[in-house]
Amino acid sequence: MPLRETTRSLQGVWIIAIVAAVLQVALSPQISILNGTVNFMMVLSITLALTAEPGTAVIIGFASGLFFDLTSSAPVGLMSLILSVASFLVASSAHGAMGGITRESIRLVGIALLVANLLYGLCLFFMGVQGDLLWALLGHGLSSTVLDFLVALIFMAIGGGSSSQRSFSTRGGASRYKMPR
C-alpha cells in the first residue's frame, strides 16, 4: 500500500505551489523585518518534503529554488542546489508521513530552514556576494529563518488540514506505522 504522497492530492500541491510563487514575487519584496525576508519557495519545498517521496521532494526543491533564483538578484543555481539537498534530507528524515503540525515536523522544518538559510548565507560569503560572515549568518540568516518558520507553520497547518480531510490521516503518531519502502 503506497502510503507516501497519498495524503496530499496533486491538485492541492499545485495550488499551494502557485500561491507560494505569487507570494514570493508579490509579497516577499515588500516585507523586510530585522534584515530578514520571507522565502516562500524555501518554505514551500521544505513543508512539502514532509509528506513527499525523496525523489519528488528533490524535484520540488529544485524547481522552487530555481524560481527563487530567477526572481531575485541572487546567483542563479545556488538556492536550487541548497533546496534540492535540503528537501531530499527532510523527505528522507520524515519518511513521507509528517503532515500537519506535530512536534517532530515542527522540529524538522525548523532545523531545515535554519540550516538552509545559514548555508545560503555562507555560500554567498564564500562567493564574495557578502563581505561580512557574521552579518550574512546572524544578520540575515537568522532573521530570515524566524520569518520563514512562522510562514512554514501556516503552510503546515494548511497542509495538515487538507490531508486530514482524506481517508488516511498521518497527523500525530503516524511514525508508529511501519512504512513500506
Next chain:
Amino acid sequence: MIVLCVVSILLLTFYIREGDRGPIHSIRSGVVTVTSPLRFVGSAVATPFNAVGNIFSNLTASQETLSDLQAKNAELTAQVAELSEAQETATRLEALVGLQSTYNLQSTAARIIGASGDAWSQTVTIDKGSADGFTVGMPVCNAYGVIGQITECALNVSTVLLINDESSGVSAMVQSSRAQGMLRGQADGSLRLEYVPADAEVKVGDIVITSGIGGVFPKGLPLGTVTSVEKSDNDVYYTINVRMQASAENNEEVLVITSLNPDQVATDEEIVAANDAEAAPAQDTTQDDDSADSADDGSGDSESGQDDTSEDEYSESDDYEE
C-alpha cells in the same frame, strides 16, 4: 538528486562566468518581465499598509470600546493618510524636478515597486526597463541624491543595486576639501568612504558628493554626510563613516539618469589630482608591503602601488563594481 544538484552547480557556474548578456541572465530577465505584473500588484497592495500601518496597530488596541465612531475615525484617518501620502508624493516630485533642473540631468522618472526578494542584497525594483530606454549601468537618484545603479534590466522593470550594498562602490569626494575616495557599502547597510589620504581635511558633518570620475555618475550629486572620521597613527587612509543622504522607500519616485553632459564628468585636472592624491600614500606603503589596499578589489587595484598610474587607468576604472 545527483542530476539536479549537478544541473544547479552548472547553472551557478555558467551564471558566474557569463556576462550580463548571457543566456541565464536573459532567462532571468524574461522571468522578471513575465512576473512584473505581480510585483506591481504587490506594490499596490503594500502601499496603503505603508501609510496606515501604525494607525492600524493603534486602532486595534481600542477596538473593544469603540464601534461606529471608531470606524468613521479610521476611515477619516485613512483618508488623511492617503492625502498626506499624495502631498508627500507631490513634494517629492517637485524636489525631483528641482534636482533635474539644478544638475541639468538627462533623466527619466520611475517608481520603486519593491525591495530585494532576498535578505542578503540591498536592491530595489523600479517600474521601468529596457522598453523605456534603460540599460545596465545607469545611475539612479531621488530628490536627496544618489541611491544606486541599474544592475539588471528587464523589458518593463529594472533592478537597482543600492549604494549601501556591500558589493557597490562609487567614486566620491568630500565637498568642502575636495578629498577624493571610494564610497563603499558595508555589510550592515552603512556607508564608508575609503582611500581618502590621511593628510586630507575631513571632518564630521562634511557632505560627500560624487566625483564624476569614471563617467558613470554625474559630478556633484549628494551621496551622504560624514558621521565619523578615524585615523590611527600609522594609517595611510582615513576610516570615514558616511550616512546615506537618500533613502529608497517603496513607491517613491526616482530619476534614472540616461546620459551625461560633458560638464558632468570629471575634468582631466581632477583625474590627475585624484591620481596624485592616491599615488603618494600608495607608494609609501608599497615599500613595506603590497600596499594597504592591494588586498582589496576593484578601484583599489588601479590606484595603489602603481608608480605609473595614468589618467586613462583611472578613467577606465568603473564607478561601480559587483
